[in-house]
Amino acid sequence: LYEVLALEPSATDGEVKTAYRILQKAVHPDLAGEYASAAAALVNEAASVLTSPADRARFDRDRSEWLASGRGSSDQSLMDPSPLSAWSG
Secondary structure, three states, X not given: OOOOOOOOOOOOHHHHHHHHHHHHHHHOHHXXXXXXXXXXXXXXXXXXXXXXXXXXXXXXXXXXXXXXXXXXXXXXXXXXOHHHHHHOO
């Protein structure tokens, strides 16, 4: 979810909200067209989880366990934001 909002896991609540607002302007279906609704839903879910202290703590715990298991990568460079930037015009 951090990758969706292009944030580090240490991001503050304010940084999450700022990233959410910026991305929603790029992917909101009313602005970017109906094809962007899936991206808007993903951005909404990421912001919802990361701004809820309980949900974020649970996500961070699960994420840490998943990364420690060797099944995932903490390399955020794997997230390519170019499709989102294409929607913002």
